[in-house]
Amino acid sequence: MESDDDKPLASPADSLALIAQERANLERDLTPDPRWMFWPWGFAWLLGFGLFFLRFGPDGRVFVDLPEWLPLTVLSLSFIAAGLITGIAGGRSAMQTRGPSSRQGLMYGLTWSIAFTGMGILFAQYGDALPDDRLGLLWAGGMVALTGALHMAGGAIWNDRQLFILGAWTSVINVAGILVGPGWHSLIVALGGGLGMILAGLLGWLRLR
Known part of the structure; x- marks a missing residue:
């Protein structure tokens, strides 16, 4: 008995629609879930920079008397966790592809690591030359x-x-945030940057669906 999949398509328009559908399905299968790529970083920014604002507010104001080491520790651990999560999510998708796209992803990931390492080394040279708020x-x-x-x-x-x-x-x-100064920068980045990444992950997921 002939199944629906074996029946010929009624028109060229149906053929084009089928091709478009299969292409969308393939893209969805090969593309990492945007929520796993953006949400870990969004929540890391929201939590880490939020704690910085509460502890090191504008003009040295302390909104919540947290230990001085806590905001940086939470931010660092959150970044490490976010990096691991997005690395695993991106790696699973990369395993399904070969060729230029895979190499592009690898080179792009290495660019992040090398660029942040270089900038961190540069800024470390000025650790004793600036006040703590300006250094932050x-x-x-x-x-x-x-x-x-x-x-x-x-x-x-x-x-x-x-x-x-x-x-x-x-x-x-x-x-x-830089223009308004220390303290406010942490708040702006926490809300604008963190929530922006969470929104980007949600919109990307809806688009894939």
Whole structure:
């Protein structure tokens, strides 16, 4: 007995629709879940920079009397956890592909690691030359600026408008935070950057569906 899959398509339009559907299914299977790629970082920014604002607020104000080491420790551990989660999620998708796309992903990932390592070494040279609040702003502002630039570069590489917009948004709020000064920068990055990544993950997931 002939099944529905064996029946010939009624028109060229049906053939094109089937091709488009299969192409979308393939893209969905090969693309990492955007929630796993953005949400870990979004919550890490929201929590880590949020604690920085509560402990090291504008003009030295302390909103919550936390241990001085706690915000940086939470931010660092959150970043490590986010890196592991996104690395595993991206690695699973990369295992299903070969060729230029796979190499692009590998080189893009190495770019993040090398760029942040280089910037960290550079900033460490000025650890004793700036007041603590300005040094914190230098580290946070520089790292967020690099994140925004790399997101925009990734959007350009893969023609991903949403990723490019996220990078541009991150860059804009970072500049705004730097201009208003230490303390406020942490709040702006926590809310604008963290929630922006969470929203980007949600929109990307809905688009794949």
